[in-house]
Amino acid sequence: MGDLVHVCPPEAFYQQFLSQLSINRTDDAIRALMPLESRPGLISLLVGKPNTSCFPIKSLSFSAQDPCDSSKEIPITLSPEELEVGLQYSPTTGIPNLVDWLYKLQEICHGRKRSEGWKLSVGNGCQDLMYKAVTSFINPGDSVFLEAPMYPGVIPMFQTIQCDIHEVETDANGMCSHKLRQMLENWPTSKPKPKILYTVPYGCNPTGMTVSLERRLEVLDLAHEHNFIILEDDPYYFVYYGKAPRPPSYFELEKQQGRIGRVIRFDSLSKVLSSGLRLGFASGPLPLMRAIDRHSTNANLQPNSMAQVLAISVLSRWGHEGFLAHTTRVAQFYREKRDIFEAALRRHLTGLVEWSSPESGFFIWFKLLLTEDGTDGCSEAAIRTHAFERGVLALPGTVFLPSGRKTAYARASFSQLEPDQVDEALRRLKEAILDARKTGCKE
Ligand SMILES: Cc1ncc(COP(=O)(O)O)c(C=O)c1O
Structure with a gap:
């Protein structure tokens, strides 16, 4: 070729x-x-x-990490x-x-x-x-x-x-x-x-x-x-x-x-x-x-x-x-972050959200199951209001759509958080989704 x-x-x-x-x-x-x-x-x-x-x-x-041995630094x-x-x-x-x-x-x-x-x-x-x-x-x-x-x-x-x-x-x-x-x-x-x-x-x-x-x-x-x-x-x-x-x-x-x-x-x-x-x-x-x-x-x-x-x-x-050795290690680092986040999603939010596992990057894109009848809700109030009131900040999916139309999706970034923070964030998100469900988030 x-x-x-x-x-x-x-x-x-x-x-x-x-x-x-x-x-x-x-x-x-x-x-x-x-x-x-x-x-x-x-x-x-x-x-x-x-x-x-x-x-x-x-x-x-200054010093930089040795790409093959992260415990060493190169001056x-x-x-x-x-x-x-x-x-x-x-x-x-x-x-x-x-x-x-x-x-x-x-x-x-x-x-x-x-x-x-x-x-x-x-x-x-x-x-x-x-x-x-x-x-x-x-x-x-x-x-x-x-x-x-x-x-x-x-x-x-x-x-x-x-x-x-x-x-x-x-x-x-x-x-x-x-x-x-x-x-x-x-x-x-x-x-x-x-x-x-x-x-x-x-x-x-x-x-x-x-x-x-x-x-x-x-x-x-x-x-x-x-x-x-x-x-x-x-x-x-x-x-x-x-x-x-x-x-x-x-x-x-x-x-x-x-x-x-x-x-x-x-x-x-x-x-x-x-x-x-x-x-x-x-x-x-x-x-x-x-x-x-x-x-x-x-x-x-x-x-x-x-x-x-x-x-x-x-x-x-x-x-x-x-x-490339460095970037392989960096990718592995984020894969572990993703795995921790997904484990917490399963622990706290099974039945409340759906998602596909990401293969690169820092984000989980998940659908909030906000309505009892299975119709698509809108994540805007659930994320901007209920989640924020419960002490967790994420992005409602509408900001990722040029048309700004309604969507049940939201984005969470997992790149920075430690496992206990992920656990607590998703516990709070569960409460927020339950709050939102009570108000029937269609708008
Ligand atoms: C898809 C995408 N493109 C571009 C950028 C910006 O990259 P840079 O820091 O190189 O400007 C980002 C940053 O988050 C991104 O997610």
């Missing part, structure tokens, strides 16, 4: 996916010339960089050169040694080699890069496909643009590709089809579901047949703890099929390295990635240099193997 010719659409093909805002956006004259500064022998009078000798931070030492002291890079402005798309390391990671994890017609850029978390993608690709009124329920952190991005949102149903096997096919095949001829589909393919936030291989292949086929780009938002890739081997990402599958150029993949270091460092990276077709980069030069110039230096100083010492 790896030797297939990788047919990537020409540059001009991607023009149709750019928003007017992105087409209008011009380059920052200084940043556009910055790559030339690395030419050997050149004396640069270009950028008004501050002189780092004037900065007060003179050294930085790290930044070299003067590393410190200088961390304290200074740096390239829009990321500092070169981190970018190189991440390209190699994409090759290891997704079989995508550098220089095969795609590009990687670092951002301040994948949220930052997604916001830039959404505004770079979507015009007011454009149709988009969003999986539902979905990560509520991106819903406002789409709503603010006032685009035409079409929810694609998901179930225990992730996005219902057959429903997507039906929507596309019945699309009104008078209206342009969506050019973007947003999905979280592993450990979806909130459902915890991972999309099956068959459905991934169908979604990719549909992207080609009906001409849309897949935004693969994947911060839980490295915390996959499902029993079955992890299916390939969309980014990997499109290469296996020998027709690349339909997927932009958003990765995050938040769940495995640090969420406070605010580091994520996007990988996708050159013209689309350049539009994201241009937004960065306009909006915030670049991702945080020091965060990148801290990250690469750890990652380069670990190596890719060490990083």
Whole structure:
């Protein structure tokens, strides 16, 4: 499979996916010339960089866990050169040694080699890069496909643009590709089809579901047949703890099929390295990635240099193997948290909630059985009012639906809690559901 010719659409093909805002956006004259500064022998009078000798931070030492033995720590002291890079402005798309390391990671994890017609850029978390993608690709009124329920952190991005949102149903096997096919095949001829589909393919936030291989292949086929780009938002890739081997990402599958150029993949270091460092990276077709980069030069110039230096100083010492050993341990940690949470759900809430076991991520998506007659209730009052009054905070499912419609579902996060806290939280939730049942939570 790896030797297939990788047919990537020409540059001009991607023009149709750019928003007017992105087409209008011009380059920052200084940043556009910055790559030339690395030419050997050149004396640069270009950028008004501050002189780092004037900065007060003179050294930085810390320690990182040994990825193969969590009882050991590796001491790290930044070299003067590393410190200088961390304290200074740096390239829009990321500092070169981190970018190189991440390209190699994409090759290891997704079989995508550098220089095969795609590009990687670092951002301040994948949220930052997604916001830039959404505004770079979507015009007011454009149709988009969003999986539902979905990560509520991106819903406002789409709503603010006032685009035409079409929810694609998901179930225990992730996005219902057959429903997507039906929507596309019945699309009104008078209206342009969506050019973007947003999905979280592993450990979806909130459902915890991972999309099956068959459905991934169908979604990719549909992207080609009906001409849309897949935004693969994947911060839980490295915390996959499902029993079955992890299916390939969309980014990997499109290469296996020998027709690349339909997927932009958003990765995050938040769940495995640090969420406070605010580091994520996007990988996708050159013209689309350049539009994201241009937004960065306009909006915030670049991702945080020091965060990148801290990250690469750890990652380069670990190596890719060490990083993957670390993420395997992290995934195991969350699998245990999930098991504890599910055991407590069975103990306290059997007959009061239903759920499917998540295979990645930090969340349980559960249906509250609120009515005696078995009809679907609405979790809003049960969670916002009754649960809060009983001393437990969770999210009602309606916030995960772009339409904001009623749902009996709710989301609980189990990433932080100790077993006794889980036990107490779910004991309280039981009381809250019984309270809600008395009032018949239909609204
Ligand atoms: C599905 C999803 N996408 C993106 C993000 C944001 O990731 P980052 O911290 O890399 O910006 C989150 C954070 O919870 C998330 O759940």
